Amino acid sequence: MALLDWISEANGPVVRGQGVLLRPPRAGDHEIWAALRLESRAYLQPWEPTWPEDDLTRAAFKRRLAIYSREMEAGNAWPFFVFREPDQALLGAITLSNVRRGVAETGTLGYWIGRRFAGRGHATAAVRAMVRYAFDELRLHRVEAACVPANVASRRVLEKVGFELEGQARAYLKINGAWADHLLFGCVDDGAGRDG
Numbered sequence: 001m002a003l004l005d006w007i008s009e010a011n012g013p014v015v016r017g018q019g020v021l022l023r024p025p026r027a028g029d030h031e032i033w034a035a036l037r038l039e040s041r042a043y044l045q046p047w048e049p050t051w052p053e054d055d056l057t058r059a060a061f062k063r064r065l066a067i068y069s070r071e072m073e074a075g076n077a078w079p080f081f082v083f084r085e086p087d088q089a090l091l092g093a094i095t096l097s098n099v100r101r102g103v104a105e106t107g108t109l110g111y112w113i114g115r116r117f118a119g120r121g122h123a124t125a126a127v128r129a130m131v132r133y134a135f136d137e138l139r140l141h142r143v144e145a146a147c148v149p150a151n152v153a154s155r156r157v158l159e160k161v162g163f164e165l166e167g168q169a170r171a172y173l174k175i176n177g178a179w180a181d182h183l184l185f186g187c188v189d190d191g192a193g194r195d196g
Contacts, residue, residue: 017129022080036114043115105141135189146182
């Protein structure tokens with residue numbers, strides 16, 4: 001069965017960046033993921049959708065893996081956990097989702113880094129690696145991202161990697177229980193800005 005193959009220890013793409021390694025989540029990651037999310041809850045909640053009550057449970061994680069597996073098999077999303085090299089500490093996660101082919105050839109980027117690892121360049125390294133993967137391996141033409149205007153750290157990450165501010169969307173996503181405006185960013189595979 002594809003799900004069982006996908007959550008095995010050896011399956012799925014691995015993407016390396018400057019000091020980080022990105023790979024799909026595995027069943028054995030639940031404990032370290034749940035611990036990092038729990039200790040970072042207050043830090044992350046202002047920027048994320050409301051967490052379901054059972055979000056950190058093993059059952060919810062198993063459902064999450066099943067969704068990820070279906071999305072990857074369909075080529076619609078590429079969810080990765082972000083690890084620090086060389087000690088393999090879990091730092092956070094990054095996902096290229098809503099991948100649209102044909103005339104769009106684009107996807108939407110989202111990411112988070114645990115509180116104790118924030119501000120050390122890990123998010124920038126992960127975003128840079130994911131954009132390179134999107135352009136070089138998935139052959140996308142464009143990657144989009146959005147952040148709440150008050151999330152200055154996320155905006156800086158996107159700008160460092162070469163994303164350009166393209167506008168603002170009113171009530172774009174429901175964040176922490178309320179509809180929130182977002183700044184909209186885009187990065188196009190024209191060779192500019194990706195290496196900086």
